[in-house]
Amino acid sequence: MIVAERKSLDEILAMLQGCSRVLVVGCGTCVTVCMAGGEKEVGVLASLLRLAAQREGRTVEIGEATIERQCEWEFVDELAPAIRRYDAVLSMGCGAGVQTIAQRFGGVRVLPALNTKFIGIPEKQGMWVEMCLGCGDCVLDRTGGICPIARCSKGLLNGPCGGSQGGKCEVSKDTDCAWQLIYDRLASLGRLDLLETEFAPKDWSKNRDGGPRKVLREEVML
Amino acid sequence: MLESSRVVVVGAGVAGMSAARSLAAAGARVTLVEKGGRLGGMAADYACKGTDRCNKCNVCLVHELLRDVKSRPDIGIMTGCTVDGVAVLSSGGYVLKVGGRERHEVECSAVVLATGFEPFHASERPELGYGVHPAVVTALDLEKALRDGRGLGEKFGRSIGRVAFVQCVGSRDLQRGRGYCSRVCCMYSLRMARAVRHRNPSAEVTVFHMDFQGAGKDPGDLRRRAETEDGVRFVRARPSEVALAPDGRVVVWFEDMDGGTCRPAEFDLVVLAVGTGPGRDTRTLADMFGLGLDEFGFFAPADPGDEATTGVPGVFVAGTCRGPRDIAESVADGERAALAVLREEAARRAGQRIALSLSAGTWPGRRVLRGQPETIEVSSTVLVLGGTVEGMEAARTLSDLGCRTVIVGEETRPDGDSGATYTLLARVDEDSSIDVLAGGCLVRLDGQAGGFRATIEGPGGLVSEIGAGALIVATGYRREFPEAARGLAGRACVVGLSELGESGVPWAVGEEHRKGGGGRRAVIWVGVRPDTARAIFRQAISAALSALAAGWEVYVLCPEVAVAGTGDEVLYLEARRQGAVFVKYEEEPEVQAGSALRVLVRDPCLGAGGAAASATTDVSGLLAIDADVLVVAEEAYPPPDASELARVLRVNTGPLGFFQDDNVNLLPVLTNRRGIFTIGGCRGATGVADAMVDAHVAAYLAARLVGTGNLHVDWATARVDPDKCALCLTCVRTCPHRAADVDDEVRAARISRAACWGCGVCASECPGKAISLESCSDDEILASVAPAVTAFCCDHSALIAAEATMAVLPTDEAAGLNIVAVPCTGKVDIIHLLKAFERGAEAVMVAGCFDEGCHFLSGNRRARLRVGQAASLLKAVGIEPERVRFYHIGPDMSAAFLEAVQETMQVARELGPVMRRRAG
Missing domain, CATH: 3.50.50.60 (FAD/NAD(P)-binding domain)
Structure with a gap:
């Protein structure tokens, strides 16, 4: 899933300077699951915005709504009846959600309440880790199901580097060396032979080369 | 069963109340006869000894019992009454002559005697100066002082610098015919020492003792903490005299083991750890009912294997009238006496299937909220894991109670008398309602209480699935x-x-x-x-x-x-x-x-x-x-596969890796999952006698849960709105009772009503707000938030204290305090804390159980995290974080609750209004 984290309240409050009617919009998918922007977080943020205003003696109107997915036109449409009553929409979706709402409702100020961090998993309750960079050219078949692009600090394809010490990355002792993990995993699979084939330099044209990417599937198009 | 029968329980102390509650839950009509003017017995005067953490004194269980017993209409209560005579009916029942303000005759089919103990009178050892020097007090005096909540120095009229505990006062004392250990004093002294230090951090505590007598799950831990965190010093000596020093302090004379000489040490306070003896009425009642006493005057069991029975039909004994035991043991004893009553009744009505009913009032976390009544069909088969002696005894007991059991696992050689074990084995072998799957191993467990599906891998890799309503884990120890x-x-x-x-x-x-x-x-x-x-x-x-x-x-x-x-x-x-x-x-x-x-x-x-x-x-x-x-x-040691089995069962392990958390609310045999019980060696109860108590209590509770094939759920449980559920698994991971799983058909989380304890932790953690607790929704909670200092109080601890506090709170303070009852502080959502401020609260306090003492196991820990989160969020919007506070309050700590309220109000006053200018 996409993992996000709420921006600091200072930053959010600064963004909302001058807005007295704000609609806080949550998303019921990834950011609900990663506890950054579901209905509960919408309630918390809305409450804090009211308190901040009350503390300063300002009168505000903070609306709350959570839709199934902020990245789908149909769901975003559900906001249509109320959205124009507000000075600003504070989206608690990922970057895609913020932009979908903005694109759907021209003339409405849509602001991000979250920083979208990465594609990852909850390693354990309350801790999320990055797993995939969306590079567009998956190599997991050759690396024992462990991604060197996302999980090696250097994104090395022919690791490890000299900074791998005791299974940890030199960047932080809390970070596993991805190449150590790859080695251990391939050893347990009996496929260390895979390491004997060098990776050619990565073809980044499948990533950001040529600008924003598109996936087109004509057979499912209407 | 027992529709027409009445059971009289004599004595409304811990064991008596437990027996009464348990019998009533099984459908009996119960009359509780108490000599004193109120329920609770000696333990009602004890103080919760929680410091920052629960010190496992079990006193909260007494308050639970009090509320349970008082709230049950099927328990008749006669206080100020004694049993003065008894007549035997031709039917086998009894007519008790009960005297008090009026005289009554009560007809009953069974009597449970739970008349308690008499503490040793410290003045019988005049050399220790009790009643002569004001600085010499008994442990009971200290209990009351701790309970009062005032500073101890104030209470005892002096500063409490050096405190001595003198152990074995009236215990292990041959000269006074008390050649036995009172079993509870070492532990209570350590807990009191911690409580004293918590209130007077500069106090120095010395314990004069003969031997350390541990009890509970990990007594060594309490001792270690007392020694390392509180600097409690243990001196192995039996003081000979306590004398008055010229400065008003007292001098304890003791034999110094190093020098072999008698040496004095000065103290500000000397606490005599008085032992327990037979209650005053024990002999009278023994004569009246024809019961035997042991050499010290306690009721003697007729059958050492089943200590609740007396050898006299229809007469049972429970609790400290049988000998010293602690609160948790007395609760278990009451359950066991109730079981003995039922078993005898069953034997009398041979051939008739026993019908037991579970009522919500029998589980931790029960009383507060009622939910939509529902009867769930359950399997009345009970799966016993482990062919230990306790496992076999549990199976045999279940068979008496009408349940089919399947024992899975190897037979292990038990401790103790092997003759008795072979008899037990033979009885298990003969019993047609007990199946044995020798050599089987549980590899997977699906379902919930009432409807577990156990996958068993037998010898040769043969896999079978067994449906069971409940499980008893009896895998023994290594x-x-x-x-x-x-x-x-x-x-x-x-x-x-x-x-x-x-x-x-x-x-x-x-x-x-x-x-x-x-x-x-x-x-x-x-x-x-x-x-x-x-x-x-x-x-x-x-x-x-x-x-x-x-x-x-x-x-x-x-x-x-x-x-x-x-x-x-x-x-x-x-x-x-x-x-x-x-x-x-x-x-x-x-x-x-x-x-x-x-x-x-x-x-x-x-x-x-x-x-x-x-x-x-x-x-x-x-x-x-x-x-x-x-x-x-x-x-x-725990069996080698204990941690793997715990993982399969999704039950917690506690100290040293044995099954069961170290939480007093689970004693003796409950686990974090309803319908899974743990008994004997695998939970750390390694003695045969303790294991037998476990076996009986677990069998009884399992039978009461699923014995009828129907489980009537009327307690409030958490409900999931599948449309809102994002399947994030937060509830599955955070439910302390493992009541949540995934409904594969609906593709949403599902919370089993049979398994849910109703704490509301899941509802407060759910990021999609898809879960709500019946009768305790966000709206219902917020409706009771008022513009005042708001105190969210746990129904099991702080609320009980709060009720007593409110009765004495000055009107102006009471007007400024708004109490919101929650089943568990784990139900207090971050939203509730913030909304309280939105609605004009000047400060918010959350008051719940001590760490490791949560009635729902971990709700208070979650609440504390949320209070911390709320504080930092409030700070971010310019509101002082001190305005949101967490307090540990035991159910008897009304004084501490008052202090907490006053402190919170003081903070609010000092900080001034939250809002610079009220909006609107």
């Missing part, structure tokens, strides 16, 4: 030499204590190992943890007695003489009388290798000049014992 003796295993002339058996010890074993010449000499080394020691020590003494009888010379090496079990002191004294030498060592003994066996141990009692007669060498108290046989008492 025996191994303690760490210090581990290297000795397998050595010649070294045997494990358990290999000897309890009776008929083959002391001929010495013959083969005998080194020729000289007397035969055995060393028995009992170097086990305090929790194990209580069960093991008796076996060690029995072994010593057998050896002595066979003409051996016996040395018993141990750090403590653990004699808290019934009758253990008598056995210990007998072993000493017959010449066994007990060495209480402080440093681990050393066993020298070589052709002969030589054990070196330092006896702190022996100065440079002393030496025991048969010990060959002596250098400053160091004994060198040339032994023919060394018997090593094995330490108890």
Whole structure:
């Protein structure tokens, strides 16, 4: 899933300077699951915005709504009846959600309440880790199901580097060396032979080369 | 069952209330007769000894019982009444003459006597100065003072700098005919010492004791904390006199073990840890009902294996009138007496299936909220994991109660009398309602209470699925030499204590190992943890007695003489009388290798000049014992597969890796999952007697849960709105009771009504707001938030204290306080905290149980995290974080609650209004 984290309240409050009617919009998918922007977080943020205003003696109107997915036109449409009553929409979706709402409702100020961090998993309750960079050219078949692009600090394809010490990355002792993990995993699979084939330099044209990417599937198009 | 029968419970202390509650829950009409003017017995005066964490004193259980019993319409309560006479009916029942303000005749089919104990009167030891020096108090006085909540110095009229606890006052005292250990004093003194230190951090505490008698799941932990965190000093001495010092302090005279001389030490407060004796009415009632008493005057069991029975039909005993026991044991005893009543009733109505009903009032986390009533069809089969003696006993008991059981697992050789075990085995074999799947292993468990599906892998990889309403885990424990003796295993002339058996010890074993010449000499080394020691020590003494009888010379090496079990002191004294030498060592003994066996141990009692007669060498108290046989008492460890089994069962393990959290609300046999019980060795209760209590209580609770095939749920449970559920699994992961799983058809989380305890933790954690707790939704909670200092109070602790506080709170303060009841502080959502401020609260406090004492296991921990989160969020919007606070409040701590309220109000006053200018 996409993992996000709420921006600091200072930053959010600064963004909302001058807005007295704000609609806080949550998303019921990834950011609900990663506890950054579901209905509960919408309630918390809305409450804090009211308190901040009350503390300063300002009168505000903070609306709350959570839709199934902020990245789908149909769901975003559900906001249509109320959205124009507000000075600003504070989206608690990922970057895609913020932009979908903005694109759907021209003339409405849509602001991000979250920083979208990465594609990852909850390693354990309350801790999320990055797993995939969306590079567009998956190599997991050759690396024992462990991604060197996302999980090696250097994104090395022919690791490890000299900074791998005791299974940890030199960047932080809390970070596993991805190449150590790859080695251990391939050893347990009996496929260390895979390491004997060098990776050619990565073809980044499948990533950001040529600008924003598109996936087109004509057979499912209407 | 028992529709027409009435059971009279005499005595409304802990055991009596527990028996009454349990019988009423099973459908009996109960009359509770209490001599005093109120319910609760002695324990109603005890103080919660929580510091920042729960110190496992169990006092909260008394308050739970009080509320349960008072709230049940099917329990008739007669206070200020005594049983003055009894007549036997031809039907086998009794008519009790009950006297009080009025006289009544009560007809009943069974009587449970739970008349409690009488504390030792400290003035019977005048040399200790009780009643003479104001600075000498009893532990009961200290209980009341702690409960009062005022500063202890104020209470006792002096500063509390140095405090002494004097143990064994009226216990282990042959001169006064009290040759037994009172079993509870060591633990209560340590808890009080911690409570005293918590209130007076500068206090220095010394405990004068003979031996440390541990009880509970990990008594060693409490002792370690007392020593390391509170600096409690243990002095092994029995003070001879407490005298008045010129400055108003008191002087304790004791024999200094190092110097062997009598030495004084000054204290500001001396607490006498008075022991427990038989209640005043015990003899009268024994005569009235024709019951036997033991040599100390407690009710004596007719059948040591089933201690609730008396040998007189329809008459049962429970609690401290049978001998010393702590609160948790008394609760269990009450359950066991209720079981004995039901079993006798069942036997009387032979052939009729027993019908039991579960009512919500029988589980932790029960009373508060009612939910939509629903009857769930459940499987009445109970799966017993482990063919231990306790597992077999549980199966047999369940069979009596009309449940089919399946025992899965190998038979293990139990401790104790093997004759009794074979009888039990035979009875299990014969019983057509008990199936045994020998050699099976549980590899997967699906479903919830009432409808578990267990996947069992049998011998040869054969996999079968068994449906069961409940599970009893009885996989026993693993025996191994303690760490210090581990290297000795397998050595010649070294045997494990358990290999000897309890009776008929083959002391001929010495013959083969005998080194020729000289007397035969055995060393028995009992170097086990305090929790194990209580069960093991008796076996060690029995072994010593057998050896002595066979003409051996016996040395018993141990750090403590653990004699808290019934009758253990008598056995210990007998072993000493017959010449066994007990060495209480402080440093681990050393066993020298070589052709002969030589054990070196330092006896702190022996100065440079002393030496025991048969010990060959002596250098400053160091004994060198040339032994023919060394018997090593094995330490108890969890079975090797315990952690894997715990993972499959999704139950928690506690101290030392045994099953069950160290939480008093689970004692004796509950786990974090409803319908899964854990008994005997695998939960750390390694004595046969304790394991039998477990077996009976668990069988009874399992039968009450699923015995009828129907489970009536009327308590509030958490409900999931599948449309809102994002399947994030937060509830599955955070539910302390593992009641949440995934409904594969609906593709949403599902919370089992049978398994849910109703704490609301899931509802407060759900990021999609898809879960709500019946009768306790966000709207319902927020509706009771008012613009005042708001206190969210746990129904099991702080709310009880709050009710008492509100009764005495000055009107102006009461007006400024808004109490919001929650089933558990774990139900307090971050949203509630913030909304309270939105709605005009100037400060918010959350008050709940002590750490590790949460009635829902971990709700208070979650609440504390949320309070911390709320504080930092409020700070981010410019509101002082001090305005949101968490307090640990025990149910009897009304004074502490008042202090917390006043402190919170003070904070609010000092900080001024939250809002600079009220909007609108």
